[in-house]
Every structure is written in structure tokens, then in C-alpha cells.
Amino acid sequence: MAQIGWAIDLERCTGCQTCTVACKSENNTPMGTNYRDVAFVDSGSYPILHRLFVTMSCNHCEHPACLASCPVDAISKDATYGVVLIDQDKCIGCKYCIFACPYGAPRYNGATKKVEKCTFCIHRISEGLFPACETSCVGRAIRHVVVFSPSDSGASAPAGFADAGMTIPSIRFVHQGDEAVQQGDPISV
Amino acid sequence: MATKTSSARPQGWLDPSLSRRSFLKASSAAAALAATSTLFRPRPAEAVTTGGLPADPIENDGDIVYSVCLQCHGGCGIRAKVKDGVLVKIDGNPYHPNAAEVNHRLAYTTPRADSIHTLGSVCVKGQAGVQTLNNPYRLLHPLKRAAGRGAGKWEVISLNTALDAVAQAIAPYFQKTVASTSLTPAQAAVAADAANYIDTDFPELGGKANQVVFSPGRFEHGQKEFADRLLRYGFGTVNYRHDHTSICETSHHVAHALMYNGKDHLKPDIVNSEFCIAWGANPLEANFPMQAYSRKFMTFRKNGGKLVVIDPRFSNSAAVADQWLPIQPGHDAALAMGMINRIITSNTYDAAYLKRPHAGAVNPGGETTFSDATYLVDTTANGGAGAFAKSGSGNEQVIDAATGNLVEKTASDAGLLDPSDTQLTTAGLDPATHQTVFQLLAAEAAKHTLAEWAHLADPTDQVITEAVISDLADQFTAHGKKAGIEFYRGTVQHTNGTYTAMAILALNNLIGNIDWKGGMAGGGSHWHEVDDKKAGMINLKSDVGGTKQSANGIQITRVGKEYEGDAPNLFAADGYPAKRPWFPFAAFGNYQELLPSIGDQYPYACKALLSYSNNQPYSVPATRDMAIEILKDEAKLPFHVCFDYEMGEMASLADIVIPDGCYLERYSTPHVAPSILTKTSGFRQPVVGSYDRTKKGWEYPYSHPLSPDIQMIEDLIIAIAHKTEQITGQPWPGIGDNTFSGSDAPDTDGKRIDNAGDYYEMILDNLRIESGKPANNDEIRAKGGVFEDDAAAYDADGVHVAHRWGGQVHFFIDYKPAINSYGGASLVATRNSMDGSHHTGLPTYIDPEQDMRGNSYATEGSGTNAFKLLTYKPVFHAQGRTIINPWLVDLMPDPMVQMNRVDADRLGLRTGEKVKITSTHPGPYSRTMGDAADPFLAFRARLEVTEGIRPGCISIPHSYGHWQMSSQSREVLLPSGVTETVAGDASRAAGVSSSPVTRLDTSVGVYYPAAPQDPVGGSAAFYDSFVTVAKL
Structure with missing residues (x-):
């Protein structure tokens, strides 16, 4: 099984939250249930201030804490891409996964009373297309990596990012001078 | 792929029982039945997406329409995905330069069929355009008022x-x-x-x-x-x-047009720039086209470019800057004049450039423009505003640097910028009454010391000091032509907007950066849709x-x-x-x-x-209550028809509303902004x-x-x-x-026009013929326009942009600029219609806190709980209409009034507290906003205490504080004879707007005053009002 993952260049993130809304439009999520969010990390005091934008969704971990926490085995890793999915027919809405995930990825849907989350737009990547957050990213900060190396897990992560050793999230951050990931890799179907 | 995933959810959209498709089917069926009540029974916005839906289906060629966004004025090409006649998703047109950067954008020759799986981007607002079309409250039929204007009672006609x-x-x-x-x-x-x-x-x-x-x-x-x-x-x-530009940034355009003979907009070629000041501008959130411009700014930062943001509010742009300077709002020209002072006294301006007096002068530097810096001015003319000292044949004159003689500008390859009294006398001029434009600018900048300019720009002496001005000026001049200043409405929507803009433009002119790669660019512009070129x-x-x-x-x-x-x-x-x-x-x-x-x-x-x-009562500062009164006055306004797709504040006061x-x-x-260098x-x-x-x-x-x-x-x-x-x-x-x-x-x-389609077919003919690119008009429709490829952005010489402006730069406005429809005299020869005084011809610092008759109202800001009132646009809103997009509102559902922690501590205020905001100007129509007496926005103002705003200022986001836009219920008499009440959606009324407490200028008008405004450019002043803030 290959593992698809994220390469996020925070130096290109403009904080616009287009990814959040593009995901809503693509995945038709209800109000208040966002698969991808942008965190605004403010520090300092007037007039010396700092703000970091961090875009974050499910990291489709190698060892997903959500999967381990699920009492009804509703959560699985997809065999083709390693995408973590929640079976909506099995989910009982107990929210254990929400508490278990170090990244806050699973989201409760008040209408269905179940938990859902980022699917890496599996309906698009399985057609060779890119996820909605990536294609919409104004600053070109969000990229996917078709074959994500676990050894890159959490690389160059911003302060406050949960210890990657716990679940081996399929995400790395691109830093100054690391221009390897300019465009998302082609996805072969 | 797993068979059951979170994307496998039941059908439903507006209602769990209705898919988007079936909703639209239901609505159009209802329309065919001539306005049954179904059309006037919208649901709250929160219900627009209720969850439990599958992801969008995959698209193919037949599902894609390339068009252009208008969620803001950026003009970004869009890729609308329409499944079975229903718009389901919006992305960027991959042929359009706003939507795709170099190495990603498709060449215009790429066949449309090959474009379908290449997606351009469109910003957060553009994404939400799906909800603009599928807006359950939109007007579907003409309405005629069934009671007094503004009564909220209508009849379908x-x-x-x-x-x-x-x-x-x-x-x-x-x-x-x-x-x-x-x-x-x-x-x-x-x-x-x-x-x-x-x-x-x-x-x-x-x-x-x-x-x-x-x-x-x-x-x-x-x-x-x-x-x-x-x-x-x-x-x-x-x-x-009569369109909206004066509430946007008109004095920015007018200042450009005055200094660049009608060319009204330049932008930095940011990707090749080494140093940029974003001054009263917020390219990551509110400039345009926001998505392309912000992306280019991030590339500029990646390339090592240095960014300084001047803005009293800590914006997303400030967050990615090297330096944030929260200036005293409206006093930007003090900083600009201080920088001019420093640049001139330290000789860091581009003297070789400034000495060139005409286009034909010898040109070792490869300049495409020249300036009036060496032209001589008789300072006694026009009541002291000055005038060019012209030759007997009516031409401007310079002192030729080679001979020391007074000659017509075209007879010299280089003029003296700063002639001594002796040189002036030798040239036959009286030094007491004659100086060059450069000398006048230097004198204007020398009216204050750097320390004094710094104190005017920042009376707290905390963020802008003499050292900061020197450093900023030195950085700006340390990159040759590869530096530039982006400024927009923050600097110009003031009573002094035009002169502030001219002071900032003068900085660009001092380094002569126009048309240079990495400098200021006029953009690729467009082909002509309506001219016979x-x-x-x-x-x-x-x-x-x-x-x-x-x-x-x-x-x-x-x-x-x-x-x-x-x-x-x-x-x-x-x-x-x-x-x-x-x-x-x-x-x-x-x-x-x-x-x-x-x-x-x-x-x-x-x-x-x-x-x-048109939504004047909402969007024009200081206008709400006055506009409502005027629009209700049937004697003064016998007939008012409003064309709009929503029951906005203006529509609510019309006699007839047509959808x-x-x-x-x-x-x-x-068209697109000059941040795009290709046609x-x-x-x-x-x-x-x-x-x-x-x-x-x-x-x-x-x-x-x-x-x-x-x-x-x-x-x-x-x-x-x-x-x-x-x-x-x-x-x-x-x-x-x-x-x-x-x-x-x-x-x-x-060749006749009987409908819109005929007219636009001729426009496509014009675009096709002038560009010579598309084979036929269908190709324009198929690709959403005509676009030059990226290779056309830069000149083959490697140092200039390809689409050059190439005109004359004017520091002193004693000529008749090529401004729309204007046939009058030069700026220095015209007078202020309120007092007959001549307009100044040079960039200058003017105190913004004065009315149209020059009366200072600075004392209105002297109270201990008085604040300067500011507004801003968050990236996920445009100015007036995005309140109808629930996805955007949900990013900030509870907008607040921002105040610095120091002020809040002093006043004992905390985040989340309700406040009332009162204009300190006791004029007519001024309100206390937020308290029970406010007719529309009662109890809606809440405070956010933050580090990210200059003390002494409060800031309110645009787009909120509507009192119409279907936030209120309305009664509609249907053709069936049934009267329906359309319930309002409270989320449309979230937050407050600054309009009701912006100061009115009561020094103008017979009966009605006006928003404070710039007497030259005509900008409405959004940021020159004082208010008090108190706990409710």
C-alpha cells in the first residue's frame, strides 16, 4: 500500500481560508463542520506581533489514533492510497475518535449525528485529480505527495504540532530552500 | 476504494429531503406556475447546507463553463462546474492569469478539451459564489411597493x-x-x-x-x-x-492621473521586486486581484524580498511582513514627506533619471519615462500656488546642466535639479520667485525635521521615529529600480487623500522605477471591446x-x-x-x-x-439615516426604480424593484488590475x-x-x-x-443590436479582430476570454516590463491632465469651490481632520474615551454583499469591534462585552450605535480586545451590520391575492457597520450635509471620524 500525504509550505500560506471553503463546496459539508481549517497562531504584544497561519486537516496517519479508538471498527485505511475513512453506516457518533486524534481532524455532523472528516478527496484522487484544497490554494501552500515517506512525518513542523512519533502523520512541512514540492505529483489511476 | 466512506451520505441539500437538483427543479416549476408562494418561503441561511450529502460528482468537458468572478472586483477567470443545469462548484479558469501562475497556466493555444482537468484557483470569496447563485432569498419577480417607501410591504407585478x-x-x-x-x-x-x-x-x-x-x-x-x-x-x-468608485479608492486613481497624465493605476512588479512597502493596502486580503496578488507577494517573500506594511491594523499582510508600522491614520503623508526629506538630503534619489527633461533627451540609463523635476516654476503665480515659468512660445523651461542657460525643456539633455541662486541669476531668473520643481518638493519636505514628521505620523513616538523614517527611506532607495510602493484605500479614503497619494507616488518617482522589471508597472491591460482600433x-x-x-x-x-x-x-x-x-x-x-x-x-x-x-444607504459612510430620509422623500425624488438581485438597503426604499x-x-x-502584466x-x-x-x-x-x-x-x-x-x-x-x-x-x-446577445457578439468580434488570437468567437466563449501568454510579460531586454507606460512623470500639476471628460484648467489654476483658494500643485501633508471649509475638528478626538474609527475588509468578504454567502459568514459569524488591550484596560472593557459607539460630532443624523435607541443595529456591537490595532483606534469589518439584505421580514402580495410574510434571516444582520457613526461634514450643503470627502479626488473619507466607546 502506498501512502498519500501532504507537503505544506507555510511560507506560501496567505491565511485566506480558501481551502476551508473549497472543501465545503466540494464535499458539501454542513455549516460548522469543516474538514479543513486554518489556525491563526498569534503571539507578541503591540507593536511587535507575530502571526502564523497553519492549514490543517486529517493527516491520514500511518498509525491513526482515531482508528484505534473506534469501538465499532468504522474507521479504516484505504488500500490504494492509505487514506483514513469513516464508514458512515457503522459510525455511532460516540466521538471517541475526536478525542483520540492529536490533530482535531474528525468532525461531528450535527445533522447526521455521526463523525466525518477529510477523505483526501478520494473521489477525485481515484480519478487522477487533485484534492479540492490543493487545487484551490491561492498561495500554492498545499501539495500532495503520492508516495509519502514515513521518515518525513512531521518534518519542519511549526511549534505546537503534536509529536509525530505518536501516530506518524502523513504530513511534512516545506521550509526555506526546500523547493522539492513545487507542484503536486501526478496521480496515476 | 472503500465502498462505504464519509462521502457516501444520503441525498439532500437545502433540505435533507431535497437535492440541489430537485430544489431548483421545484423552484423553476413553481416559477412556471406564476409565483406561487413557494418562491417566497425561503429558509434560513444556516439551512442552506444541512449535511449528510455526497461529495460533488466528477466533471467532464460538458460540465464546465469558463466565465469571470464578481465576488470582488478582481476579475478572476472562473471555471464553473455545472451538473445537470445546477452550479455545484467554482474553481479558477486555467487560461486566466489571475487564476494560474507562470508554469501552471495554460497557453492560449491549448485546446479547450485538454484544459478540463487543469484547475486554476479562485479565492475564498469566489468559491462561495455557488451560494450567490443558489441564494434562497434572491429576488425572482418585480415588486412594487404596496405602502410607503421602506415600509417592507410589496406587491408582485x-x-x-x-x-x-x-x-x-x-x-x-x-x-x-x-x-x-x-x-x-x-x-x-x-x-x-x-x-x-x-x-x-x-x-x-x-x-x-x-x-x-x-x-x-x-x-x-x-x-x-x-x-x-x-x-x-x-x-x-x-x-x-454614477458608480461607486469614490467610496472605493478614487483619490488613488485621481492622484495617479494627475501625476501620470491620465494613467490611473500602477502596481509593483512584485515577483521581481526586492523591497516593497504595502501602505494602507492589504494585498493578502483586500487588494485586487487578491488571489494573484497575494500569491505573487508570497513568491516575492520566498525570493528574499523585504516587505514593510504600514497600517494601523495588524492584517494578514502585516503578519507576513518584515516590519509593521501602525501609523496614525490619515497622517500617512507626514511619513512620506519625511522619507522624501531623507532621500533628498542624503542624495539617494536617482539624479540621472530626474534630470532628463523630455523623452528625446540622451538616455544612457535606458529610461522609458522622464519627469518635470528640472522645470522652473514662478512661485508667485496662481495666488502663490505657482505656475511653470514658460518660454515666449509657451513651453516649460529648464537650466541646461551643460551650458547653464535657460532653455526650453526639449533643448536640453539634462537640466539642473537644484540650481544655486547664482545659477538662477545667471540664467536670468529671480531666485526669490523662481525654483525648480525638485527644489519646491525639497522645500515642501523640509517644512519639518525628520523628528517632526515622525511625530506627526505617530504622536506617541512609539513606532515611527526619526530613525525609523531614515531607515525606511534608506531601504527603499537601496535597491535601484527594484523597489516599489503599493498603496490603496487605507491611504486615500481620507479628506487629504489625493495629496497623500501624490506624496507616496513622489517616492516612486524619486527612484524612477516606472516600467522597470521589479519596479512599478502599468499592467498588460486589455483588448478594446467597444472601440474601433x-x-x-x-x-x-x-x-x-x-x-x-x-x-x-x-x-x-x-x-x-x-x-x-x-x-x-x-x-x-x-x-x-x-x-x-x-x-x-x-x-x-x-x-x-x-x-x-x-x-x-x-x-x-x-x-x-x-x-x-447600488446600495448607498449601507455602503456610503455617514449616510444611513440621511439616505433613508432622502430616499423616502417623494417630493424630492418622485420616482425610484432599483435593479438588484437582493432586497438590499437601497432596494428596500424604492418604488419598484426589478430582479x-x-x-x-x-x-x-x-478587465484586471496592473498587477497582471499580460493583456x-x-x-x-x-x-x-x-x-x-x-x-x-x-x-x-x-x-x-x-x-x-x-x-x-x-x-x-x-x-x-x-x-x-x-x-x-x-x-x-x-x-x-x-x-x-x-x-x-x-x-x-x-449589424444591429436588438438584445444583449447581439451587443456582446460584436464585442467578441472586436476582441477577436484586435487580438488576432482566437479563431472564432466560440473559442472566446470556450476559454472564457482572450489572454496573452506569460512570455509576453517582460521585454526581451531583460530589465523592463513589456507593456510600458512610457509617459511623463509630473511632480507639479500645472498642466491639463488627460482625465475623463475634464476640459478645464490645471490643478494649480483651479480653486476650491468652498472658499476660492487655489489648489496646491505639489505633494503635500494636510491635516485630515478638517471639513470642506478647512475647519479643524481635531478636538473631537481629545476625550479620554474618544477613538479614531476605522474599517477593514477581511479576506473572506468584499465590501457590501458577501453577507449572503453563509460559508463566508461562518468564518466570522460574530464580528466584533477591535480595540487595543491598553485602551480596553484603561476603560475596563473586556472581549465579548456589548458596547455603544457614539459619534463625537453632534451633527444631524449622527447616532449612538449598538444601544437600544439604534433603529437597526441595537445591541449588536461587541468588543474584541486585541494587540493588533493601534491604540486610540477601533476597527469594524465591512460587510456586516446590514439591516436589510433579507435580514428583516417583508410582506408580499402575490398575484393569487394571498399576502405572504417572508421571514428574515438573522445571520444577514450580524455585527455592525461604521456608516451610522461616521462623521458628517456639515460645512457643505443647503440642507443635507455629506460624508467627509477629499475636495480634489472626491474620495469619501472612511477613516477621519472620532467616536466614543462605552460599555452598554
Whole structure:
């Protein structure tokens, strides 16, 4: 099984939250249930201030804490891409996964009373297309990596990012001078 | 792929029981049944997406329509994904330069079929356009008021009935134009067309046709030219288009036009820049096109470019900057003048550039522009405002650096910038009365020391000091031509906006960075949709058949005209001050003067107002309560029809409201900002519905999936023209049998305009012929426009942009700039209509806290709980209409009033507390906002305590604080005789807006004051008002 993952260049993130809304439009999520969010990390005091934008969704971990926490085995890793999915027919809405995930990825849907989350737009990547957050990213900060190396897990992560050793999230951050990931890799179907 | 995933959810969208498709089916079926109550029973916005839905289906070629966004004015190409007639997703057009950067954008020759799986980007607002089309509250049928204006009671009427009423209201004024506005009153009284004058005592006002006023708030290219064509040349009103620019950034444009002879917009070539100042501008959130510009800024940062952001509020742009300078708002020119002082005294300006006095001067540096820096000025002329010391043959003169002689500018390769008294005397000039423009600028900048300038820019001496100014100036001049300044509305929507803009532009001019790669660029611009620039193109702008009207006289807002020279009889009657101010240089209109001028009937009365996508009561500062009063006054405003797709604040006060399509349901040809260096002509076209070109405008050619009454404004105007022809028996030039004159007159090749489709087909012809790129018009439709490829951005010389401006830079405005419709004198030769003083010709610092008569009101800000009131646009909102997009509102559902922690601690205020905000100016119409007495926004103002705003300021985001936009319920009498109550959606009323507590300028007007404004450029001042904030 290959593992698809994220390469996020925070130096290109403009904080616009287009990814959040593009995901809503693509995945038709209800109000208040966002698969991808942008965190605004403010520090300092007037007039010396700092703000970091961090875009974050499910990291489709190698060892997903959500999967381990699920009492009804509703959560699985997809065999083709390693995408973590929640079976909506099995989910009982107990929210254990929400508490278990170090990244806050699973989201409760008040209408269905179940938990859902980022699917890496599996309906698009399985057609060779890119996820909605990536294609919409104004600053070109969000990229996917078709074959994500676990050894890159959490690389160059911003302060406050949960210890990657716990679940081996399929995400790395691109830093100054690391221009390897300019465009998302082609996805072969 | 797993068989059951979180994407495998039950159907449903607006309602769990209804898919998007079935919702639209239900609605259009209902429309066919002639307005059954289903159409007026919308659901709350929160219900628009209720969850439990599958992801969007995968698209193929037939599902994609390339068009252009209008969630803001960026003009980004979009890729609309339409499944079974329903818009489901919006992305970026991969051919469009806004939507895709170099190495990602498709070449124009790429076949459309190969483009379908290459997605460009579109920003957060553009993504939410799906909800603009599928807005459950949008107006679907014409409404006529069933009670007093603003009472919220309506009756559904047919489109024919609505347009008949418009034609009846305007027909008495149709073609009531006059041959001359320069007759004396005695001559006018006996002229053949005497009956057509508004008032023969004041012939300058023109004909009665001018009493019909068209005011589109947001109007796009294509639409603009069409309305001009029919209303100006067909109907004959000089009030053919009052649009919104003066509440946006007009003084920015005017300052450019003054200094660059009509060129009204430059932007840094940011990706090649090494140093940029974003000054009162927020490229990551609110500039345009936001998505392309912000992406280029991030590339600039990646490349090691240094960014300084000057803004009293800590924006997302400030967050990615090297330095944030929270300046005292409105005092930006003090910083700019301080920098000019430092640059001149440290000799870090580009002297070789500034010495070039004309285009033909020797040019070792490869400059494409030259300046007036060496021109000599007689400082005693124009009441001390000065004038160029011209030769006997009327040309500007310089002291030639080689010979020391006084010569005409074209006789010198280099002039002296800073001649000594001896050199002036030797050249035959009196040093007491003659100086070069450069010397005058230096003297202006030397009026204060750096420490004094710093204190004016920041009286706290905390963030802007003498050292900061020196450092900023030194950094700016340390990169050759590869530095530039981006500035926008934050610096110019002030009473001193034009002069502040000129001071900032002077900084760019001192390093001579225009047309240089990495410097300032004029952009790639566009091909010409309505001009006959090339053989085979058609003049759609002004070639009309029949009796072409020459609309003349004074626009009701008195823009583009000089009080004394253009209105001699009014001037003789009233003298100084004028009853309301005149704006000879406000080339882009004056939106905030429109309603108070109607209210004051100055300079004449308005008989019929046609407003389109115009929301003055909400969007013009200081206007809310005054606008409501004027719009309700049936004596002052006998007729008001509003074309809009929502029941906005303006529509709510109209006699008749006619539904408009949203931007996804119309044609137009949007341009892009100069941040795009390649030629770009986007084509906006409907993404849903169908258009039947065999129908005439009054036969309603557009078939909209929601309602047959949603037609394009061009067709509605044609229908009004048709009905007016029937009433008056006179043909309306510009359409039908009278479409064109002369050799283009309608003939067998079908050159006639009977509907919007005909007109836009000719526009496509023009774009195709001038660009020579598309094989046919279908290719333009298929690709969403005509676009130059990225290779065309830069000159082969490697150091210039390819599309050069190449003009003269003016520091001193003693010439007649090529500004729209302006035929008057130079800036220094014109006077302020309120006191007769001459305008200053140089960049200068002016205290912003003064009214139009020059009275300072700075003391209004002296109280311990007084604050400067600011506004801002978060990235996920545009100015006035994105409240209808729940996805955007949900990113900040509870907007708050921002205040610095230091101030909040002093006043004992905490985040989340309700506050009331009161104008410190005790004028009429000023409000206490937020408390129980506020008629619309009671209890809505809540405080956010933050580090990210300058102490002494509070800031309120735009887009919130609506009191209409379907936030209130309305009663609608249906054709069935049933009266329905349409419940409002409370989320549309979230937050507050700054308008009710912005200061009014009571020094102008007969009865009605105005928003504070810039007497030169005409910008409405958003940021020069003081308020008090207190716990509720």
C-alpha cells in the first residue's frame, strides 16, 4: 500500500481560508463542520506581533489514533492510497475518535449525528485529480505527495504540532530552500 | 476504494429531503406556475447546507463553463462546474492569469478539451459564489411597493408592468437636450430649444434629460459602455452613470492621473521586486486581484524580498511582513514627506533619471519615462500656488546642466535639479520667485525635521521615529529600480487623500522605477471591446444611428466641472462657498454626493432615479439615516426604480424593484488590475440558463432556471427604450433600426443590436479582430476570454516590463491632465469651490481632520474615551454583499469591534462585552450605535480586545451590520391575492457597520450635509471620524 500525504509550505500560506471553503463546496459539508481549517497562531504584544497561519486537516496517519479508538471498527485505511475513512453506516457518533486524534481532524455532523472528516478527496484522487484544497490554494501552500515517506512525518513542523512519533502523520512541512514540492505529483489511476 | 466512506451520505441539500437538483427543479416549476408562494418561503441561511450529502460528482468537458468572478472586483477567470443545469462548484479558469501562475497556466493555444482537468484557483470569496447563485432569498419577480417607501410591504407585478412604469417616469424627459450650455440666460430664454432647459437662468445645467439619473453601484465593462451608449447618446442625460468608485479608492486613481497624465493605476512588479512597502493596502486580503496578488507577494517573500506594511491594523499582510508600522491614520503623508526629506538630503534619489527633461533627451540609463523635476516654476503665480515659468512660445523651461542657460525643456539633455541662486541669476531668473520643481518638493519636505514628521505620523513616538523614517527611506532607495510602493484605500479614503497619494507616488518617482522589471508597472491591460482600433472593429461606444443626443450640462454631483468657469451663472448667483462642492478633477465620479445633491436639489432636481446594484444607504459612510430620509422623500425624488438581485438597503426604499441576475447569469468583459502584466480580456457569460438571440430585448431573451423575470440589464434597458419609443413616438438611437450611423448603419449583414446577445457578439468580434488570437468567437466563449501568454510579460531586454507606460512623470500639476471628460484648467489654476483658494500643485501633508471649509475638528478626538474609527475588509468578504454567502459568514459569524488591550484596560472593557459607539460630532443624523435607541443595529456591537490595532483606534469589518439584505421580514402580495410574510434571516444582520457613526461634514450643503470627502479626488473619507466607546 502506498501512502498519500501532504507537503505544506507555510511560507506560501496567505491565511485566506480558501481551502476551508473549497472543501465545503466540494464535499458539501454542513455549516460548522469543516474538514479543513486554518489556525491563526498569534503571539507578541503591540507593536511587535507575530502571526502564523497553519492549514490543517486529517493527516491520514500511518498509525491513526482515531482508528484505534473506534469501538465499532468504522474507521479504516484505504488500500490504494492509505487514506483514513469513516464508514458512515457503522459510525455511532460516540466521538471517541475526536478525542483520540492529536490533530482535531474528525468532525461531528450535527445533522447526521455521526463523525466525518477529510477523505483526501478520494473521489477525485481515484480519478487522477487533485484534492479540492490543493487545487484551490491561492498561495500554492498545499501539495500532495503520492508516495509519502514515513521518515518525513512531521518534518519542519511549526511549534505546537503534536509529536509525530505518536501516530506518524502523513504530513511534512516545506521550509526555506526546500523547493522539492513545487507542484503536486501526478496521480496515476 | 472503500465502498462505504464519509462521502457516501444520503441525498439532500437545502433540505435533507431535497437535492440541489430537485430544489431548483421545484423552484423553476413553481416559477412556471406564476409565483406561487413557494418562491417566497425561503429558509434560513444556516439551512442552506444541512449535511449528510455526497461529495460533488466528477466533471467532464460538458460540465464546465469558463466565465469571470464578481465576488470582488478582481476579475478572476472562473471555471464553473455545472451538473445537470445546477452550479455545484467554482474553481479558477486555467487560461486566466489571475487564476494560474507562470508554469501552471495554460497557453492560449491549448485546446479547450485538454484544459478540463487543469484547475486554476479562485479565492475564498469566489468559491462561495455557488451560494450567490443558489441564494434562497434572491429576488425572482418585480415588486412594487404596496405602502410607503421602506415600509417592507410589496406587491408582485409583471416585468412588463414594471418596465412600463419606468418608461412612463422617464418619457417626459426623453431627448430633452439643449444645443448649447454656454448661452447667456437671455439667449437661452429665446433659443429654439428654450423649453428643454432645466432653467434658462442657468443654461449651464443643460437639458431636462439630465433630471433622469442612472446610478449603478457596481457596473462592469461591457455593461458600462452599453448603458452609456443608450442613456448618454440615446436618451441624452449627462447623468448616465454614477458608480461607486469614490467610496472605493478614487483619490488613488485621481492622484495617479494627475501625476501620470491620465494613467490611473500602477502596481509593483512584485515577483521581481526586492523591497516593497504595502501602505494602507492589504494585498493578502483586500487588494485586487487578491488571489494573484497575494500569491505573487508570497513568491516575492520566498525570493528574499523585504516587505514593510504600514497600517494601523495588524492584517494578514502585516503578519507576513518584515516590519509593521501602525501609523496614525490619515497622517500617512507626514511619513512620506519625511522619507522624501531623507532621500533628498542624503542624495539617494536617482539624479540621472530626474534630470532628463523630455523623452528625446540622451538616455544612457535606458529610461522609458522622464519627469518635470528640472522645470522652473514662478512661485508667485496662481495666488502663490505657482505656475511653470514658460518660454515666449509657451513651453516649460529648464537650466541646461551643460551650458547653464535657460532653455526650453526639449533643448536640453539634462537640466539642473537644484540650481544655486547664482545659477538662477545667471540664467536670468529671480531666485526669490523662481525654483525648480525638485527644489519646491525639497522645500515642501523640509517644512519639518525628520523628528517632526515622525511625530506627526505617530504622536506617541512609539513606532515611527526619526530613525525609523531614515531607515525606511534608506531601504527603499537601496535597491535601484527594484523597489516599489503599493498603496490603496487605507491611504486615500481620507479628506487629504489625493495629496497623500501624490506624496507616496513622489517616492516612486524619486527612484524612477516606472516600467522597470521589479519596479512599478502599468499592467498588460486589455483588448478594446467597444472601440474601433483596427479595421473591421465596430465603435460600440459612441457610434449610434438616428438622432444622436449630445448629453451636456452639469452632472448632478458636479464632477469634471469647474464651478467658476463651467457654471458662470450659478457662480454669479452664489459665489463662495458654493451651495455644495464642485469636483473638477474627480474623474471617476462622486458617489457620496448623489443622494444629498438630490435632497438639496442642487444644482437641480432629480425626477427619476434608476439605481442598479447600488446600495448607498449601507455602503456610503455617514449616510444611513440621511439616505433613508432622502430616499423616502417623494417630493424630492418622485420616482425610484432599483435593479438588484437582493432586497438590499437601497432596494428596500424604492418604488419598484426589478430582479437582476447575479454575476453568474450575465455577460460582461471585466478587465484586471496592473498587477497582471499580460493583456487580459476576460469574458463573463451565464453559467446557467440559455439565451435566445432571436428574441428582442423586450421579448426577454434569457431563460433563467429560477424565474422568467430574471433578465440582463442590457435587455431591460432595451425594453425600457422600446416602451419609451411607443410613448413618445420618437426613436431611441443606438438600437434596432437606429443601431449605427453611416457605413455601419444596419444593413443586410445584420449589424444591429436588438438584445444583449447581439451587443456582446460584436464585442467578441472586436476582441477577436484586435487580438488576432482566437479563431472564432466560440473559442472566446470556450476559454472564457482572450489572454496573452506569460512570455509576453517582460521585454526581451531583460530589465523592463513589456507593456510600458512610457509617459511623463509630473511632480507639479500645472498642466491639463488627460482625465475623463475634464476640459478645464490645471490643478494649480483651479480653486476650491468652498472658499476660492487655489489648489496646491505639489505633494503635500494636510491635516485630515478638517471639513470642506478647512475647519479643524481635531478636538473631537481629545476625550479620554474618544477613538479614531476605522474599517477593514477581511479576506473572506468584499465590501457590501458577501453577507449572503453563509460559508463566508461562518468564518466570522460574530464580528466584533477591535480595540487595543491598553485602551480596553484603561476603560475596563473586556472581549465579548456589548458596547455603544457614539459619534463625537453632534451633527444631524449622527447616532449612538449598538444601544437600544439604534433603529437597526441595537445591541449588536461587541468588543474584541486585541494587540493588533493601534491604540486610540477601533476597527469594524465591512460587510456586516446590514439591516436589510433579507435580514428583516417583508410582506408580499402575490398575484393569487394571498399576502405572504417572508421571514428574515438573522445571520444577514450580524455585527455592525461604521456608516451610522461616521462623521458628517456639515460645512457643505443647503440642507443635507455629506460624508467627509477629499475636495480634489472626491474620495469619501472612511477613516477621519472620532467616536466614543462605552460599555452598554
